[in-house]
Structures are given as structure tokens and as C-alpha cells.
Amino acid sequence: MAPENKNNIQLIFQSALEDGKSIAKYAEERERLVKSEQQNAWDREARHKPSPQEERAANIIFAIREWERNVIFGNLPSETLPKKDDRDMGGQYLTNKEYIDTRSKLFEISKMVPKGALLHLHFNAELHPELLLVQARKTENMYIRSIRRIENEEDLKETEMVFMVRDHKTIDSSINVFSDAYPTYSNPKDEAVQDKIWMLWSKFQDEFERKFPGKFKQQEPETFREGNLPSHCGQPAVVRLRPAENWLRSKMVLSEKEAYDPSQTVNGVWARFNQATRAFKGLLNYERAYKEYIGMAIDRLIEEKIMYAELRPMLLDKDIPTNDGKGRIDNSGQMQLIIDAINEKKQHLKDAGRLHEFPFGLKIIYCTPRSIPASLMMRDMKECIELKMKYPDLICGFDLVGAEDRAFHIGHYQKQFMAFKKTCNTLGVEIPFMFHAGETLLDTGGSHDPANSNLYDAVALGAKRIGHGFALLKHPKLVDEFKKDGKKPGICIELCPISNELLHLCRNIKEHPYPQLLAAGIPCTVNSDNPSLFSNSMSHEFYQIMVGAPTMSLYSWKQLARWSIDYSCLSDKEQKEGHNYLDESWESFCNDVVNTYGPSVMHTDEEIARDPVLKDRVDPVKAAAYYGDDGEARWKSYEKKRSNKKYLEL
Numbered sequence: 001m002a003p004e005n006k007n008n009i010q011l012i013f014q015s016a017l018e019d020g021k022s023i024a025k026y027a028e029e030r031e032r033l034v035k036s037e038q039q040n041a042w043d044r045e046a047r048h049k050p051s052p053q054e055e056r057a058a059n060i061i062f063a064i065r066e067w068e069r070n071v072i073f074g075n076l077p078s079e080t081l082p083k084k085d086d087r088d089m090g091g092q093y094l095t096n097k098e099y100i101d102t103r104s105k106l107f108e109i110s111k112m113v114p115k116g117a118l119l120h121l122h123f124n125a126e127l128h129p130e131l132l133l134v135q136a137r138k139t140e141n142m143y144i145r146s147i148r149r150i151e152n153e154e155d156l157k158e159t160e161m162v163f164m165v166r167d168h169k170t171i172d173s174s175i176n177v178f179s180d181a182y183p184t185y186s187n188p189k190d191e192a193v194q195d196k197i198w199m200l201w202s203k204f205q206d207e208f209e210r211k212f213p214g215k216f217k218q219q220e221p222e223t224f225r226e227g228n229l230p231s232h233c234g235q236p237a238v239v240r241l242r243p244a245e246n247w248l249r250s251k252m253v254l255s256e257k258e259a260y261d262p263s264q265t266v267n268g269v270w271a272r273f274n275q276a277t278r279a280f281k282g283l284l285n286y287e288r289a290y291k292e293y294i295g296m297a298i299d300r301l302i303e304e305k306i307m308y309a310e311l312r313p314m315l316l317d318k319d320i321p322t323n324d325g326k327g328r329i330d331n332s333g334q335m336q337l338i339i340d341a342i343n344e345k346k347q348h349l350k351d352a353g354r355l356h357e358f359p360f361g362l363k364i365i366y367c368t369p370r371s372i373p374a375s376l377m378m379r380d381m382k383e384c385i386e387l388k389m390k391y392p393d394l395i396c397g398f399d400l401v402g403a404e405d406r407a408f409h410i411g412h413y414q415k416q417f418m419a420f421k422k423t424c425n426t427l428g429v430e431i432p433f434m435f436h437a438g439e440t441l442l443d444t445g446g447s448h449d450p451a452n453s454n455l456y457d458a459v460a461l462g463a464k465r466i467g468h469g470f471a472l473l474k475h476p477k478l479v480d481e482f483k484k485d486g487k488k489p490g491i492c493i494e495l496c497p498i499s500n501e502l503l504h505l506c507r508n509i510k511e512h513p514y515p516q517l518l519a520a521g522i523p524c525t526v527n528s529d530n531p532s533l534f535s536n537s538m539s540h541e542f543y544q545i546m547v548g549a550p551t552m553s554l555y556s557w558k559q560l561a562r563w564s565i566d567y568s569c570l571s572d573k574e575q576k577e578g579h580n581y582l583d584e585s586w587e588s589f590c591n592d593v594v595n596t597y598g599p600s601v602m603h604t605d606e607e608i609a610r611d612p613v614l615k616d617r618v619d620p621v622k623a624a625a626y627y628g629d630d631g632e633a634r635w636k637s638y639e640k641k642r643s644n645k646k647y648l649e650l
Contacts, residue, residue, distance in 0.1 A: 307360065356581055
């Protein structure tokens, strides 16, 4: 390049740098874009005219989140490798769980927030497994079977265990899973072998300790709160599990290694998930446990600040055993057990002056597998309608469950579904579809054809809500069908972020598409899916939603809670009451946040008046002290990092 041209470029560039008009034009355009996005934000209704306390609480929550991101978790953008005890806020859930449970004030706030309704919860996976194992101790005729004889620790890793209440008189008392004589059958459900494979659970525990002396002992007693939450959620009650119970617990809960091992796959983790689900089944599916479970589940929901829930039981198997194992209770009888348990719990709450905490009880979404023959699907659809007519205030929807990468897609049953809709219309009953759809990466409905995506069928069949919706953004035209627009309610997505992470749809919450789904104007709710298997709770889900995207705020929590009521199966009158309860509890929640955390971690009003930018920043000296010795140490570490030029300026 000629020198004169080079000089000319320099002169023009320098002149442009000093052109205030062009810079002002850019700034104006940028501000217009930012304001437009803010004014049209998905949670704008919740942001409208906040109370002073609500605004202050929002600032506190933002400040605490960013403090914990930088200081408590400490994995900052840098050329330097993170320390061993640094964590990435919003990183792998199970990896971060100890920090979340024991160090995070934001998680404490997540436990306090009113969450509205829980709309996606599988029936057999709400309570902590320790509690279920302790409950089983009271059942003298609880039996267990294995898919193989257990001779060594390798067998313990490979086998699958199933519980069931049985009639003592029908079982050979000499059966021993650890014996060379224990049979292995290709189909352990075969009626012809039922008297040959079941071992008394109490006997199994004794034999287990003899076979594996000193193995599988708890390092620490398991703890759970009165409402059946883990100890970090409140005052613990000590539970000491026997070695066999402790081993079985590991079969029921997805571990960090099982979830994140580099060799783990979507299909592998789904198989492990299904195995855990089957292990839970027999601990719940008998008369006494079925009814007690409902009462305990409601206690837990109340403790998590949830006012109403819709449960999804798998109703393919048409009966459960009575307490003595001699009789059977069909699905209609099971629904009556649920109603009796709900009414009993509501009466207790009313007598205690607490009915406002759980005023609407529970409803049931009928679930059956997506993999069954059309004849069985038709049978289950008919039964669902029969149950709805018998229990109109209990049955509220219909769903298909199971991995979407396996057959069949929803459209496989199109004739049956259209007949179902027509029958409901003729009989004057309303059973909306609440399909699992888009819980997949392949999104081909268990086939090789993308046109078999369950999302197409969910929309075509007029679903009220869908579960997960992870794959929806692959379908720009379908996105429009889901949007809430004016009088059009849209189709609500039941978000289950932790479930999606652990079942390998995304690596962590920051990779989850929920911010994009919300930004597109799609109504969503937050849900826990299978808490007992995933070691999560609704409080963990709300926490994850808050840390997964910087755009999330207290107002986002509020809008998600509101939508959970709007898209529930409550009546219009009940929804109005629900919003009143939510508004009252929301103001109380904001007051609690301000009064508890404001003085402890925030700058004073005088300091903020002098420098308004401090309103959403913690006072580092206060915060370090409030977080205890660990907070002090991590604050010093953070200050050292900030002075290191290898770290990016924050």
C-alpha cells in the first residue's frame, strides 16, 4: 500500500473517532433495541408497578446471585485454571449440589418463594427413598426379587431389584436370592414362576449382611425433614439405614457418576432411570402405602410452598395388592384411596387453620406407556373416561410416558385419540391432553423420520400443555402455535430443567433452552418431574432457573408461578382464589427477603442514596461475614483473583 493511502486511512479513521453524531446515533439505536426488548419481555406483566418491597427484594436477589457467582462458586473467566474447590454457578447440578445446599443464600430464598402449582410430577417419585425404605420396615410381608442370583459384588452392580407385597402362604420361605438354587428367568413377571423368586425383605437384609460383611454401611446417618425433604431443607430427623437398604437406595437414585460419566449415553441413562423407577414401584403400590404416600406428599408440597399439584400415576397395571397381599385393588379403588387421603389431609389442615396453604388438593393425569399395542391403548382410554365420569373432580388429563426415542410416536394412535376426543365430547366430559413431547434430541418419535415428532401430534390433537418441550425450537412454525397472544392462550410447556440435564438433553442449566422458549412468548411452568430419583426439589428447580440465565429475576419467578395457576386444571373460580393466595404470600415473601437479607448483606439506605448503583450490589464486608468462615476465605480468594491480571475484569 502506498504511504499516502495509509496516511489517508489514518486521517479518516481519526476523524471518524471524533464524530460525536455517529456515536450518538449508534447509542440511540442501541438504547432503542434494549428498551424494546425490555418492554416486551415475557415477564413484563409481573414487572408492572412493583411495590417498594418487591423492588427491593428483586435487587437483593440479583445482588446475592452475582455475589455467589463470583465469590462462593468462584469459577471466573480467566486464563488461569480454576481451583479444585471452585465451582461453575449453573454448571452440572449434581456436581454443584453440595455447594447449593450448604453454602447458597440464594437457595435459601428459593425455598421461601411461593411456587404456585406443580403440574408435572410423577406419582411414584415424590418422596425421599430413605423414607420409603423406612416405611417398608413396617410391612412384614414385603418381598423382593432379583433378575439374577447374587453371588458377588459384580452381581450387586448388574442386578435389578423389585419389591412387592405378597401373601405369605403363597411363597416358599426357603427362597434365597443368594443361594445357588435361586433361579434366573428370562421373564420374571411370568405367573408360573411367582412362587419361586420372591424372598422376604427382612430375611434378605439379614442374609445380605452375612454375605457382604462390613460392606455398604452408611458413612453418615441419612437425614430428612419432617416433610420428607433432605436435611439441608430444614431440621433433620436421623435415619440409619441397614447395609441392604443403603445398597438399594443407590439403585433408586441417579448418582453423579451415572449421570455425567463420559461414556454415558442418552439411551444408557434412560435405561438406568427406568430401572430406578421399577425399584420404587413396589414400595408404594400397595394399599396402606398408597394412601399414606398421598398424605406425606402433600406435607412435602406444602413445605415447598406449593398450593396445588397434578400427579401422574402409571395406570397400565390395573391393580395393586391389599395390605395382606391376598386381595387386589383396581384403578377405581386406587382413585378412591387418593380421594380419601386428600380429604383427610384437607380436614387436618382446616382444623389447624392452614387450609389456605393447600386449598385445592390434588388432581390426577392418567398415564399409560407410549409403547403399548393399539388395543391396550384403546382399553386405557376407555378406562380413563370411566374414571373421569366416576371421579370428575379428580381425573384431569391424559398423557403418554416413556422415552420418546423409542416407539411409538403419538400419531401412531391417531384413530384412538380422535375416538377418545369424540367420546368425551359426546359424554360432556373434558379430559385435556398433557403429552410428554419434545423430551428428546433426535425428535423423530422413535423412528427415523423427523415428520414423526411428537410435537406435531401434540399441537394437532389440541394439547393443553406439553411436558418438557426441549426440542420445540427446532420447529419455528410450531413455536407460533405455542405462543400466548392476546385472547389465544397458547400451549403451556411444563419445564423440567434438572430432569433434562440428568437425562442428557443438555449438559447443564445454562445450556437449557428455557430462556429462548420464554423469550419467544411461550407460557411455561417450573416442575420437578422425578424428585426422588434426581435428588431435586421444586426449590432446586427454582434456584436453577434463577442461575441459568442472567435475565431471570424475582419477577420471572412470579410470572412462572402465575402461569402455573393459569394453565392448571383448576376451575376459573379456583384459579381466581389461587391468584389471591399467591399475591398475599408473594408480598409476605418479599418482606421476608428484605428483612432477612437486606440488613445482612446489602448496603445501607444512606450509602445507596449517595451512590444509587449500590442498590443491587452486596456490601462485601457484610456479605463475607454473613456467609461465615467460608465466606470470609472465599472473599479473600476473590480479591486476590481480581488483582491478578490473568483474570478478566468483572
